[in-house]
Structures are given as structure tokens and as C-alpha cells.
Amino acid sequence: xxxxxxxxxxxxxxxxxxxxxxxxxxxxxxxxxxxxxxxxxxxxxxxxxxxxxxxxxxxxxxxxxxxxxxxxxxxxxxxxxxxxxxxxxxxxxxxxxxxxxxxxxxxxxxxxxxxxxxxxxxxxxxxxxxxxxxxxxxxxxxxxxxxxxxxxxxxxxxxxxxxxxxxxxxxxxxxxxxxxxxxxxxxxxxxxxxxxxxxxxxxxxxxxxxxxxxxxxxxxxxxxxxxxxxxxxxxxxxxxxxxxxxxxxxxxxxxxxxxxxxxxxxxxxxxxxxxxxxxxxxxxxxxxxxxxxxxxxxxxxxxxxxxxxxxxxxxxxxxxxx
Numbered sequence: 001x002x003x004x005x006x007x008x009x010x011x012x013x014x015x016x017x018x019x020x021x022x023x024x025x026x027x028x029x030x031x032x033x034x035x036x037x038x039x040x041x042x043x044x045x046x047x048x049x050x051x052x053x054x055x056x057x058x059x060x061x062x063x064x065x066x067x068x069x070x071x072x073x074x075x076x077x078x079x080x081x082x083x084x085x086x087x088x089x090x091x092x093x094x095x096x097x098x099x100x101x102x103x104x105x106x107x108x109x110x111x112x113x114x115x116x117x118x119x120x121x122x123x124x125x126x127x128x129x130x131x132x133x134x135x136x137x138x139x140x141x142x143x144x145x146x147x148x149x150x151x152x153x154x155x156x157x158x159x160x161x162x163x164x165x166x167x168x169x170x171x172x173x174x175x176x177x178x179x180x181x182x183x184x185x186x187x188x189x190x191x192x193x194x195x196x197x198x199x200x201x202x203x204x205x206x207x208x209x210x211x212x213x214x215x216x217x218x219x220x221x222x223x224x225x226x227x228x229x230x231x232x233x234x235x236x237x238x239x240x241x242x243x244x245x246x247x248x249x250x251x252x253x254x255x256x257x258x259x260x261x262x263x264x265x266x267x268x269x270x271x272x273x274x275x276x277x278x279x280x281x282x283x284x285x286x287x288x289x290x291x292x293x294x295x296x297x298x299x300x301x302x303x304x305x306x307x308x309x310x311x312x313x314x315x316x317x318x319x320x321x322x
Contacts, residue, residue, distance in 0.1 A: 015290025
């Protein structure tokens with residue numbers, strides 16, 4: 001393929017969409033967005049419950065939108081509609097169902113992006129893939145007979161179920177409070193206290209515990225899972241066991257280390273990409289936006305600002321080069 005894009009963005013979440021919009025608005029001509037799922041914002045579609053609030057200022061982080069994407073508070077549905085409208089209005093070129101497995105920098109400083117839909121070339125690459133696209137899984141086996149009853153998001157949850165939610169972060173507490181309205185929910189976390197979520201979620205889960213909306217099972221880790229009459233039997237390390245209709249793991253996501261290594265990016269001791277202040281990696285011309293650029297919890301608004309910052313850096317370098 002002879003076409004060389006000014007920028008190729010890998011990942012169709014808020015960071016990827018924001019980068020694509022900023023690139024178009026600020027004057028880059030040849031832009032391509034690649035997303036491995038069948039639509040944009042896959043994490044929002046899979047991990048957000050219907051009608052979930054989506055706030056610009058999340059986790060107490062007051063964020064000023066720096067660029068050209070006027071993001072405001074809404075719901076899961078209005079947020080997806082908003083991104084649909086942006087992609088259509090700005091006529092962003094994209095490929096869905098397009099998984100990228102390798103990025104190579106050629107001798108002429110052009111990047112070759114190898115994907116399930118062939119190879120593409122670009123002067124700059126933005127990696128905007130999320131952690132939640134690859135959720136963490138427990139270190140014990142999940143029996144095949146109960147896999148349909150084990151979730152890593154809110155898909156297929158019904159009403160009036162006995163549900164165990166495993167995790168101690170924002171997603172776990174949000175899932176527990178929401179599902180507790182129509183189900184019998186237990187929140188299990190290996191530590192004695194819930195301290196990781198933002199203040200709002202901590203207050204909400206404490207109230208849910210107090211009101212009996214969610215049962216707390218803290219300070220106890222899980223040893224294994226079994227099947228009991230088609231349901232999930234959870235064996236805890238204190239030698240107790242309980243049976244649930246469904247188990248939901250909300251134990252975070254992982255940085256796609258192998259993929260980043262394949263692009264020859266420098267990683268720190270935790271396997272996180274080393275990023276400069278301009279969000280550029282150790283390989284000049286490869287940037288990172290969104291989830292994996294966050295040292296701790298981030299937000300949609302911050303991811304959108306990443307796109308604005310990256311595109312401005314690319315344009316600044318172009319001015320100096322010429």
C-alpha cells in the first residue's frame with residue numbers, strides 16, 4: 001500500500017476518537033483509526049451498565065477540556081451518540097474489526113502497522129488501547145461448566161440473582177451498588193477495607209453495606225471455583241464455601257506488554273510504557289493516549305485532552321522540521 005497516513009490511531013475509545021478529531025480539526029489530512037472490535041468505544045459498551053452516568057469530572061478530578069471536543073456530562077447512551085456524531089461529522093476514516101499485532105519503524109522513519117486487514121503506513125502512530133479491553137483474570141482455573149456464569153463485565157446479568165462481585169476498585173463498587181438494586185449482591189475483596197475507589201464510590205458502597213443493599217465479604221481471598229448443580233461454588237481461603245448464580249470479576253485490566261514490546265517501546269519495571277511529557281514514547285513518532293498513559297485512574301475528559309496534546313506536538317515538530 002503506497003498511501004502514507006499523517007497519523008494512524010490504534011484504538012477506538014475516547015482517547016483514539018479524541019486524537020482523530022483533533023488531527024482533523026487542526027489540519028492533518030490523512031488520518032486513519034483502527035479498532036479491533038466491531039464498533040468504537042467498546043469498553044463503554046461492555047463495561048458500563050445501561051443508563052450509567054458518565055461525568056466529565058470523574059473521581060473528583062475537575063478537568064478543563066483543552067481541545068475541540070466539547071464533552072459534557074451524560075449517560076452511557078448519550079456519550080456513545082456523541083462519539084457517533086463526531087466520527088460522522090468529521091468524516092473520520094476508520095476500520096473496525098481490525099486488530100493490530102505489530103508496529104515496525106522502517107529506515108525512512110515511516111511506521112508499518114501490521115493488522116488483520118493488511119499493512120498500513122504512517123508518519124506518526126498513537127496507541128490508544130485501553131486496559132479494560134484485556135481484563136485481569138484470577139490465578140485459579142474457572143471450570144468450563146460455569147464459565148457462562150462468570151463475567152468480567154455486566155453482560156448477561158439478570159434480575160433476582162445471587163451475585164458475587166470480586167474486586168476493591170471503582171468498577172467493583174459501582175457494579176455492586178448498581179446490581180444491588182435488583183439482585184442479592186455480595187462484594188468480596190481480599191483486604192479488610194475498601195480504600196482504592198474515589199470518595200464518591202467509597203461513600204456509596206459504605207451506605208450500601210449499611211443499608212443491606214450489598215453484603216460485605218472483606219479480608220478473605222478466593223481459593224478456587226467449582227460447579228454445584230450448574231451454579232458457581234466459591235471456595236474461600238478460610239475454608240468456607242458459598243454458591244452463587246453469578247460471579248463478576250472487576251479486578252482491573254492489564255497493560256498489553258507483549259504488544260508494546262513488539263513496537264520496541266521502553267517499559268518500566270512494572271511493564272508500563274515510559275512516556276515523556278508530550279506523551280511520546282521512547283520511539284520517536286509513537287505516542288500513547290488514554291488508559292495506559294494514566295499512572296492511576298483517569299477519565300474520558302483527560303483522554304480527550306491527550307489527543308489535543310499529541311496532535312499539537314506532531315504539528316510543532318512539523319514546523320521545526322520544515
